[in-house]
Each structure stands twice: as structure tokens, then as C-alpha cells.
Amino acid sequence: MKNFRTFFATRYGQDFLNNTLLVTSLILSILSLLFRSIGYFFSIPGLILSTILLFRFFSKNKIKRSAENETFKGFMTPITRQIKLIRSNLKDSQRKYFLCPMCKKMVRIPRRKGKVEITCPTCHHHFKARS
Ligand SMILES: [Zn+2]
Structure with a gap:
């Protein structure tokens, strides 16, 4: 159990990029199942992305992965x-x-007020837009 814990403590683990790789490779796997005749078209990129995901997850070079x-x-x-x-x-x-x-930054204004000048509450930049 202790070895298991130290093994994962020294590895990079999951992050935003790995989550994106995971979701993309899952979508590609589903597409390869749905379109079996051209399945390799989706499954090969999916396998490449899964390999990158595993490499990054188990990598010890946390600074580079970050x-x-x-x-x-x-x-x-x-x-x-x-x-x-x-x-x-x-x-x-x-x-x-x-x-x-x-x-x-996202700015919101009431709808149906015609063309209005908007002042950004963050940087005070003025710009015109149709509401
Ligand atoms: Zn602004």
C-alpha cells in the first residue's frame, strides 16, 4: 500500500490537458464503433491520444507536464x-x-435597447454594440 502511494505521489497525474485528451479519445472510440467501415480513421488518432494521456499521467517530469x-x-x-x-x-x-x-471579460447588457455604447466594468474601455 505504501509503495502504491509513493508511486502515484511521484507521478504527474491528471490535469486539464489530460482531461481533454481523455474526452477526445473517448469520442474517437465511439465514432470508430459507429462507423466501423472507416473505424481506423478514428481509432488510430484515439490510440495516439490515449498513449500521450498515459505518458503524461505517469510522467515524473511534473514541471514539463505542468x-x-x-x-x-x-x-x-x-x-x-x-x-x-x-x-x-x-x-x-x-x-x-x-x-x-x-x-x-464578459459584459452583459439588457436586450432590445438598440445600438448602445458599453463601458467595460473591468477596464473601462468603451465599445458599441447592438443589444
Ligand atoms: Zn474590458
């Missing part, structure tokens, strides 16, 4: 921000959501 994760997060931030914006606009029928062009 740096990879931070780079990946930086790459994914604009995408996750856009997804959050679309989701907020779909959920809320009373307010419209925008991203401040300067600081990229």
Missing part, C-alpha cells in the same frame, strides 16, 4: 471563452452578453 498544460490552457482560453459567451446568450433571454475587445 508547462505543457499551461500552454494548452492559453491556446484553449479564446475557444472556451467563445463557448461560454454562446451558452450565456442562449440561456439568458433578458440580457445580451459581449466580450470586451480590450480585456476579454
Whole structure:
């Protein structure tokens, strides 16, 4: 039991990049099952991603894995921000959501007020948008 614990304490483990690799490889596995005739088209990239996932999970070089994760997060931030914006606009029928062009923070205003000038509460940048 002690060896088991020390083994995992010295390994990198799970992070945002590994979670993304896991979900992507699962989706690819499902697609390879659904489209059996071209299954290799999905299963080979899925296997490659799973191998990277296992390598990263059991890696002892925590500093390098952490740096990879931070780079990946930086790459994914604009995408996750856009997804959050679309989701907020779909959920809320009373307010419209925008991203401040300067600081990229989400700003919300009441809907159906025509073209308005918005002042970002974070960086005080002014920009025009249709509500
Ligand atoms: Zn701003």
C-alpha cells in the first residue's frame, strides 16, 4: 500500500490537458464503433491520444507536464471563452452578453435597447454594440 502511494505521489497525474485528451479519445472510440467501415480513421488518432494521456499521467517530469498544460490552457482560453459567451446568450433571454475587445471579460447588457455604447466594468474601455 505504501509503495502504491509513493508511486502515484511521484507521478504527474491528471490535469486539464489530460482531461481533454481523455474526452477526445473517448469520442474517437465511439465514432470508430459507429462507423466501423472507416473505424481506423478514428481509432488510430484515439490510440495516439490515449498513449500521450498515459505518458503524461505517469510522467515524473511534473514541471514539463505542468508547462505543457499551461500552454494548452492559453491556446484553449479564446475557444472556451467563445463557448461560454454562446451558452450565456442562449440561456439568458433578458440580457445580451459581449466580450470586451480590450480585456476579454464578459459584459452583459439588457436586450432590445438598440445600438448602445458599453463601458467595460473591468477596464473601462468603451465599445458599441447592438443589444
Ligand atoms: Zn474590458
